[in-house]
Amino acid sequence: MGFERVPHRTSIGRRLSGFVPEAERQIALVGQQIVEDIRPEDAHYEVSAIDGRMYKAQGPKWHKGDR
Numbered sequence: 001m002g003f004e005r006v007p008h009r010t011s012i013g014r015r016l017s018g019f020v021p022e023a024e025r026q027i028a029l030v031g032q033q034i035v036e037d038i039r040p041e042d043a044h045y046e047v048s049a050i051d052g053r054m055y056k057a058q059g060p061k062w063h064k065g066d067r
Contacts, residue, residue: 007015
C-alpha cells in the first residue's frame with residue numbers, strides 16, 4: 001500500500017469507521033437491486049406447516065429440570 005510504516009491499529013480503526021455509513025448504503029442498494037431483479041413466482045409461496053408442531057423436538061428434553 002506504499003506506507004513507510006504500518007499505521008497504529010487505532011488509526012486504521014478510525015479510518016475504517018468513516019466508511020461504515022457508505023458501506024451500509026451500498027449494501028442496501030445492492031439488496032434493493034436484487035429484490036427488483038428477482039421476482040419469485042406465485043408457486044414458490046407454499047406453506048410448509050399449519051402450526052409449529054413440526055418444529056418441536058423429537059427425543060429427550062435437555063433442560064435440567066426435565067431430567
